[in-house]
Amino acid sequence: xxxxxxxxxxxxxxxxxxxxxxxxxxxxxxxxxxxxxxxxxxxxxxxxxxxxxxxxxxxxxxxxxxxxxxxxxxxxxxxxxxxxxxxxxxxxxxxxxxxxxxxxxxxxxxxxxxxxxxxxxxxxxxxxxxxxxxxxxxxxxxxxxxxxxxxxxxxxxxxxxxxxxxxxxxxxxxxxxxxxxxxxxxxxxxxxxxxxxxxxxxxxxxxxxxxxxxxxxxxxxxxxxxxxxxxxxxxxxxxxxxxxxxxxxxxxxxxxxxxxxxxxxxxxxxxxxxxxxxxxxxxxxxxxxxxxxxxxxxxxxxxxxxxxxxxxxxxxxxxxxxxxxxxxxxxxxxxxxxxxxxxxxxxxxxxxxxxxxxxxxxxxxxxxxxxxxxxxxxxxxxxxxxxxxxxxxxxxxxxxxxx
Numbered sequence: 359x360x361x362x363x364x365x366x367x368x369x370x371x372x373x374x375x376x377x378x379x380x381x382x383x384x385x386x387x388x389x390x391x392x393x394x395x396x397x398x399x400x401x402x403x404x405x406x407x408x409x410x411x412x413x414x415x416x417x418x419x420x421x422x423x424x425x426x427x428x429x430x431x432x433x434x435x436x437x438x439x440x441x442x443x444x445x446x447x448x449x450x451x452x453x454x455x456x457x458x459x460x461x462x463x464x465x466x467x468x469x470x471x472x473x474x475x476x477x478x479x480x481x482x483x484x485x486x487x488x489x490x491x492x493x494x495x496x497x498x499x500x501x502x503x504x505x506x507x508x509x510x511x512x513x514x515x516x517x518x519x520x521x522x523x524x525x526x527x528x529x530x531x532x533x534x535x536x537x538x539x540x541x542x543x544x545x546x547x548x549x550x551x552x553x554x555x556x557x558x559x560x561x562x563x564x565x566x567x568x569x570x571x572x573x574x575x576x577x578x579x580x581x582x583x584x585x586x587x588x589x590x591x592x593x594x595x596x597x598x599x600x601x602x603x604x605x606x607x608x609x610x611x612x613x614x615x616x617x618x619x620x621x622x623x624x625x626x627x628x629x630x631x632x633x634x635x636x637x638x639x640x641x642x643x644x645x646x647x648x649x650x651x652x653x654x655x656x657x658x659x660x661x662x663x664x665x666x667x668x669x670x671x672x673x674x675x676x677x678x679x680x681x682x683x684x685x686x687x688x689x690x691x692x693x694x695x696x697x698x699x700x701x702x703x704x705x706x707x708x709x710x711x712x713x714x715x716x717x718x719x720x721x722x723x724x725x726x727x728x729x730x731x732x733x734x735x736x737x738x739x740x741x742x743x744x745x746x747x748x749x750x751x752x753x754x755x756x757x758x759x760x761x
Contacts, residue, residue, distance in 0.1 A: 367586035369603065372633055375550040379467040380481060381442070381496040382489035383460040388441050391415075391426045394464060394488045395439070398430070401487035407431050416440075422465075430484070433477075438467040439488065457493055464489045470525075474549050474579065475672050479520055482513040500527045500545050517679055521672035522576035525549060528568060531628050533616050539564055540617030542629055543575045551578055552633040556652055557607060557617045563652075566660040569667070570653065574599065574637055576670045590640035596665030597656045598640040607636035610649035678755040685723070688757055692723040703730060704756040705749040707741060715755060718747055727751045 526545035659665035718730035
């Protein structure tokens with residue numbers, strides 16, 4: 359991606375990012391700002407991160423029980439810490455109706471700082487300390503509710519699984535099950551980026567298109583610059599796209615089609631982005647009237663397994679961590695192997711210090727790794743398709759039970 363980042367465009371710029379607001383539901387009665395700050399202070403001290411610096415008592419603005427501005431070490435921006443009435447909050451959220459034991463709602467609100475995933479993890483951990491252990495985490499901007507077990511795995515464990523995708527969500531809209539899909543992200547303005555869209559996705563393409571859209575958003579989330587509209591961008595081997603403004607991308611699209619003008623205006627609109635970029639093919643298509651289309655070739659290559667996406671570091675790390683944690687499932691599958699679907703694993707294969715990620719069909723698996731046969735040639739001529747490879751669990755970066 360580096361070759362086009364030097365030619366960034368202000369078209370996509372969001373000068374003032376949205377604040378990130380998170381809410382933690384606890385089962386203890388709200389004991390006031392001083393006690394909450396003391397818990398955060400104790401957490402920071404235990405981590406060797408210094409102490410909380412209270413700045414200002416903000417009172418009960420905005421319907422909050424109380425709110426204060428604080429600073430913590432290693433963050434440039436202050437954090438607004440507040441508490442809400444749990445009863446009214448629970449009644450307004452059907453998703454939380456089952457959490458009847460929640461007796462307090464503590465929140466934090468602040469601009470996210472780079473590196474964004476690390477900062478999000480930091481804020482969730484501070485919120486968990488503030489709430490004295492959360493029953494659930496709510497992200498109002500994404501309409502997201504995560505229960506304690508999910509929060510622990512994503513944010514609180516020593517090796518948290520959260521990656522770039524925790525900062526946004528992807529919506530899929532269709533008129534009915536048989537019609538084309540409209541995909542778009544929500545939440546990117548919190549990191550100063552436009553949301554991303556993809557139009558006229560066929561039903562059979564949905565899975566590959568969703569992967570491409572989420573990886574595109576994740577890659578640009580961590581990149582400081584976005585290229586000018588309509589610039590061809592290589593996002594890996596066999597994956598080329600362009601980012602196009604909605605105005606240009608909607609030329610030739612029926613206003614009544616999902617994702618058309620009807621879905622972008624009025625009270626019933628599905629999508630109200632501050633700014634968005636449509637993921638398209640690298641150039642216009644069409645013999646008579648050329649228009650921008652979805653990235654048909656990239657989607658087809660991903661479906662056929664002939665393309666490789668350049669995944670951002672966070673997704674690579676979390677995918678590898680998930681794969682290693684769930685490796686006992688592969689061991690069990692091979693132990694009970696009945697000749698069904700093959701198990702495929704992506705492993706880091708290296709000869710003489712040169713490492714490549716390769717997909718293999720697993721022929722044997724045990725707690726410390728396994729063995730298999732290469733599914734494709736590697737750059738090293740000594741490792742060709744069909745070659746036998748032994749690997750350790752530390753070399754595993756992904757696995758799949760689908761052919």
